[in-house]
Amino acid sequence: MTLLQVEALDVRHGLLQAVRQVSFELGEGETLALVGANGAGKTTLLRALAGAHRPAGGRILFDGEDITAVPAHRRVRRGIALVPEGRRLFPGLTVEENLRVAAGAGRTGPWNVESVVAAFPILAPLLGQRAASLSGGEQQATAIGRALMTNPRLLLLDEVSLGLAPVAVAGVYRSLATLIEGGATIVLVEQDLARGMAVASRLACMLEGRIVLAGAAGELSREQVTEAYFGLGKAASA
Amino acid sequence: MTWVAAVVHGILLGGVYALLATGLSLMFGVMRIINLAHGSLALVGAYMAFLLVDHLGISTYLSLAVVLPGALVVGYALQVTMLERSLRAGELVPLLTTFGLLIVIANLLQYFFSSDVHSLPAGRIGPASWHVSSAVTIPWFDALTLGLAIFVLGLLEFLLRRTQLGRELRATAEDADTAELVGVDARRVYARATAIAVATAALAGVFYAMRSSFDPSAGPAELIYAFEAVVIGGMGSLWGTLAGGIVLGIAQNVGTEINTEYFALSGHVVFLAILVCRAALGSGRVRLRLPRGAVS
């Protein structure tokens, strides 16, 4: 069942056209890895899906309904949650408060403080600690947990491995794998191609605001993706 | 009055100022707005209470049952109509619009109530006081006000630390964008903050009016006292605001001991002295030469 439909989306970032005519569909339970170099427009696209950026043109349909004009906090109520680039935790709030503040979204589901801690055990001793004093990996776990507290149907993850030690990244991806196994629908922006392709069922590559390559993760070769990533070969003329 | 009595009275006066300053502090903490009409709104609360007391003959305390909910509504409405637009329009605009509001309120009050000086009855406890020593008497009313200020501050602290609204308020204050991304409606959060701020202002205004007389021109004075209390106590801390209010109260009362005309001036002097200290310390060195490329 199609959960997310994006049609000809145009998003500006200041004076720059960051997303050009992007269209794709995502079915329930699928994981889409969105890859591309810096500045390709991935973060802007994700933020537009979450409602933090108003598109200049095109449509976003969630569960069949047009949500293009719906503000961010209402999209959370409908079931879209974003884990922003750089985590963006509330520094003065404790881990538990960071989690609880997201619980006001009003959606029912399996996620609460206890289940989040079960999924990310490193958070267990940190609940009373201020978010500003956490390590990178701990912050990432909190950020993902915070998004999960809203019991989302669609989870958007922006560069979860950025700035993290390899051990921490591995931990994050183990948790992700568990979520995916559980049937979550995920859009994952990832600069680390290997990681992205390993967990995803679908892959799309962005270059200068456009999707230049898309398909099932298993069917695309590393070479194809690398070419598209750097804008070489056939994709360059797009 | 002796000096000790002056200090004691100053501490008690600090309660009123702390109460006045709380709303100002809250709005600044959450929205980075200094509401220049804050004192005027406190005064409107006093005048509303006055109308009820004068026309219905009820006690001032009972009138609060109407004034406080009314203030909540006024604050909410103020945010969603004027202040929200001001926030979006630019950094300086909230100052300009709240200043305009101050002028409008001051003159409307002047129109409807003329320059007559009024006072609100403090009820039976008004004249009662403890005789702690031969020189020091503590009026019950002043003690009540200080107690109320501490209670309200405690309540607000509880609200901020332990309720969902409090968490949303603090999260929105730190990062409004991300708050929206986790489902917090920033508009509603701001409106509720303003509602609470105006309600505490109205409460403070009523108590201020019970301990001293008021007329339409009192708004700016109340704003200045509230702001001085916030700055002296250090912006951003609720209990600091209480401390600031107390220091201001003491300064004013001690100044009055020196010369009865020095009441407000002493407060201004202490406030400005603290500013000078902060400026000197802030620049890292006390020199006349302006630091190169310093950002204020």
Added chain:
Amino acid sequence: MTGQTLAAPPSAARVERWTLVSALFTGALVAVVGLLALAPLALGENTLNNLIQLFFLVVLAVMWNALAGYGGLVSVGQQAFIGVGAYATVFLSVQHSLNPYLSMLLATLIGGAIALPIGLIVLWLRAGGFAIGTWVFAEAIAILVSLDPNPAIGGGTGTSALLPFNLRYDPTQRLHYTYWAALGAAAVLLAVLFLLLRSRLGASLQAIRDDEDAAASVGVRVLLGKGVLYVFAGAGCAAAGAIILAWQLSILPLGPDSIFGVNWSAKMIFMVLVGGLGTFEGPIVGAVCLYLLQTYLPGSIANGVWYFVLLGGIAIGFALWVPRGIWGTVVDRYGLRLLPVGYRLRTERRTT
């Protein structure tokens, strides 16, 4: 690899400061000032009195706009300098028997001098703090003046400059000289501001307005820029205060009509918001608007409390819905720039 530096392509762009329109307009402005200077020969007493009022309103509006529009500093305390200018004039001419017009000039300088220590204290504060901090200074100075035992200052009941003027001039002379003083002050202050904005200070102020931190990081001396503006505005408001004193002769330190009253700030903010914040010509337009309002509103409204309710309401309305003011909106619509304060980049069209 050859060690040659790349030759820069021949410049295809010129930076211009004057356009034909702005040159014409500046010329016209100078001519208008000249004409106005001749006015006492032709116009009657009433008109001259009204024009004096217009001139000091222009000065006040231009000063407030200099602070807020060019410096990003919202001051609600400029009335401190208005009062200082007025009282200094009285003090010098009554106490020290100086010529009242000389006193007015000295009062202007005193205003600027006082602005220096005050500025050192308040310029550290951020927006809201700066606004109230300046107001506290105004209140404190007002109280100090009202407590001053010096009979020339007059304490709480206020004072008057009637004596020093009447000793030297008859009423017509006073009117004419005050008129020229007011016109001169307005013209000189506008010229000084114009030159300030065209200088490096102007460019750094624009940078500060756009992004203070970025400006500081490229070496713009933020505090110095703001300080210069604050001293200039202090002197300008003191000049206005001196003119107001010469015009109305008696002043009060406290109360709603006080020379230190916050109502002056209300008028300044009204003029600048209505005229156009951040434009050079805007405050002049705003001053004219306030002047017209004051002169042609029926007396019952103009002197009552509804006057300020109206001013406040209009100011709020403009702040929210017409943020660029009348003149700013005109500038945006027609790309008009009458006084050459900015830069234009002229590029030649190349045909390839």
